[in-house]
Amino acid sequence: MADINISSLSKRAMPTQTSGSAPAGEPIWDIIELLFFAYRDFVSDPDDVLAKFNFGRAHHRVLHFVNRNPGMKVADLLDVLKITKQSLGRVLKQLVDDGYVEQKEGENDRRQRLLYVTAKGETLAMKLAGLQSERIGRALAEIGPHAHDAARRFLVAMIDAESRDGVQKLIARADRARRPRP
Amino acid sequence: MADINISSLSKRAMPTQTSGSAPAGEPIWDIIELLFFAYRDFVSDPDDVLAKFNFGRAHHRVLHFVNRNPGMKVADLLDVLKITKQSLGRVLKQLVDDGYVEQKEGENDRRQRLLYVTAKGETLAMKLAGLQSERIGRALAEIGPHAHDAARRFLVAMIDAESRDGVQKLIARADRARRPRP
DNA sequence: TGAAATATGTCAACATGGCTGACATAAATA
């Protein structure tokens, strides 16, 4: 447990100033590089599992968001993933063909193909989310009581200001959908 | 300024327990998804600049680490990036041909090709690091005094235990090299 | 009702950046 030696990093911090819009202090090297390494490890756990199913990261993203937002429209998914419909179409087709995702005609608007995970799809999605949650849970537990909140605040603040609201609403809505009003 | 509404998230937290190796609580959806969105935005700023130079993310990574660790061996770079020498070779060749990176014969071991950024290379590397630092600096400033430390601890803890030490040493060593002993 | 807009799908072609496998060269080392 813990060869973590944080004190050795961050010689002289305080770059792009705590105050206003300072121009260009020394780059914040530690966070830049830690983000690279942390994100790489974060996505690597699912990658190993996905490989066994002949799926890649693209499939993971689709499966994840469909699992979290059952009944979402294709257009919504395109909006969340910010990829082209051709790129989405490729992986979505495989997920449907292999029985991980279903498409149902919209009730009001019959042009829509609402997306749902199948039982099989949910199992895989939850397995992958479980792996990532284990890593996150371990990390947060190592740090202390307010770690979750601190991490969330940091990550939210790293998102483009224009998208933050949308992202947070997406997350909150998915949470509500998953466990309906008590 | 601040459509950040953190309180709306995280209905019921405490998944993979604060204590030991609990098996499989509810996934930590917010962090999973925020990491996806935050990292996407984090790499998007450099992407736009790189596109103008006909470079991609792979070039960015190489340029970044060579800038941070002048004189590093090709083998070291392969180790950090965890890609094959063929993948590295492709982008490295372009960076050298275009005059962003130089290779010098090792003094002790003349088989080695030690890597250095040129003036041009440093300018670009610093510009990209500056963009990312602006985003990070803004985020940390928004949050509060201990944000940098909290973010660093979180990210370190997210890295595979076996690599943490190496990563932190890499960062610390690069910091020392950049501003030699006072 | 008929024209236009919308939601989705699909074909073709291309770029980037991973990968494997095989092989080449120069220099260090046993």
Next chain:
DNA sequence: TATTTATGTCAGCCATGTTGACATATTTCA
């Protein structure tokens, strides 16, 4: 001298992103 090491390179494959063009069904609007 024989072997190992550090690096480079050729050839080809795969995943996943892109653009552009076009097709189909359905809804909406004038």
